[in-house]
Amino acid sequence: MKTVLVTGGAGFIGSHLCGFLLSKGFKVIAMDNLATGGLKNIEHLRSNQNFSYIHHDVSKHIAVSEELDFVLHFASPASPIDYQKIPIQTLKVGSLGTHNTLGLALAKKAKYLLASTSEVYGDPLVNPQPETYWGNVNCVGIRGCYDEAKRFAEALAMAYHRIHKLDTKIVRIFNTYGPGMRKDDGRVVPNFITQALKNEPITVYGDGKQTRSFCYVSDLIDGVFSLMSSSLNEPVNIGNPDEHTILEFAEIIKELTKSKSKIIFKPLPVDDPHIRCPDISKAMKELKWKPKVALKEGLSSTIEWFRKN
Numbered sequence: 001m002k003t004v005l006v007t008g009g010a011g012f013i014g015s016h017l018c019g020f021l022l023s024k025g026f027k028v029i030a031m032d033n034l035a036t037g038g039l040k041n042i043e044h045l046r047s048n049q050n051f052s053y054i055h056h057d058v059s060k061h062i063a064v065s066e067e068l069d070f071v072l073h074f075a076s077p078a079s080p081i082d083y084q085k086i087p088i089q090t091l092k093v094g095s096l097g098t099h100n101t102l103g104l105a106l107a108k109k110a111k112y113l114l115a116s117t118s119e120v121y122g123d124p125l126v127n128p129q130p131e132t133y134w135g136n137v138n139c140v141g142i143r144g145c146y147d148e149a150k151r152f153a154e155a156l157a158m159a160y161h162r163i164h165k166l167d168t169k170i171v172r173i174f175n176t177y178g179p180g181m182r183k184d185d186g187r188v189v190p191n192f193i194t195q196a197l198k199n200e201p202i203t204v205y206g207d208g209k210q211t212r213s214f215c216y217v218s219d220l221i222d223g224v225f226s227l228m229s230s231s232l233n234e235p236v237n238i239g240n241p242d243e244h245t246i247l248e249f250a251e252i253i254k255e256l257t258k259s260k261s262k263i264i265f266k267p268l269p270v271d272d273p274h275i276r277c278p279d280i281s282k283a284m285k286e287l288k289w290k291p292k293v294a295l296k297e298g299l300s301s302t303i304e305w306f307r308k309n
């Protein structure tokens, strides 16, 4: 039985990943400091004898007694509202946390996977974004704490690969949604769904012409698992290339929830990327992966989950 450490294991994506790995027969250790994650996300896993949870901030030295086969570094605030509230912790988990988890993987002779982000492309000047695009990031802007932390994390993972021959992988995660998102995390999916379900105004920032491409969480997890099982060491985009304007997205949520909400316009946050869409040719070719869940299908399950929770 292989043992995996998932940092950020109590977060939205981390907890889905833990559940998936348990179902594949792995022993899973989730580590989290609950800065943005929640124990509620892993409640259903606690009775599984192959699952354990360690409360720890990975920006500090990590001690794990078990042998490890994989270290998957998913710990980080990821919503703009969250990381702008705690920018120093965000920079620390991307830098010190990545250093500590890489060191741990090296000591345990484990494989390593870094959860990176489409934010490494900043406000992109090419669309869709292939992995070869170097990005357009404002390092001193309000999103810089997240973008630069992840860019540093990628550079550090590649250095460990080149110098220590560590088997590192980097997944660049594009906007992901699904059951388990925090309703107050400030991102567009929870905001629009909770507003629509309460028939309150749906808050579109700017003119709503900025685009995003949304990937259902089970597709993302499939992609991460394929990458983890592959021999690739260079970054791979995982996301759904079905690109929509935010205004279109608001209309879709309104339709699916049968809401009476009005759509209202609020100021566009500083440095909000005006376009975002993954080029997934590499994942399709190298991992034989592509997303399967259509937007309306994934949103319907997510809306159902928000209704119940």
Ligand code: UDP
Residues within 6 Å of the ligand: 079, 080, 175, 186, 187, 188, 189, 191, 192, 203, 204, 205, 206, 210, 212, 246, 268, 269, 272, 273
């Ligand atoms: N957005 C919006 N209304 C909201 C929340 C977000 O119009 O209530 C917009 C935001 O300005 C951005 C897009 O939706 O253009 C996605 O924002 P999110 O915070 O989900 O994540 P991002 O992709 O910017 O990291």
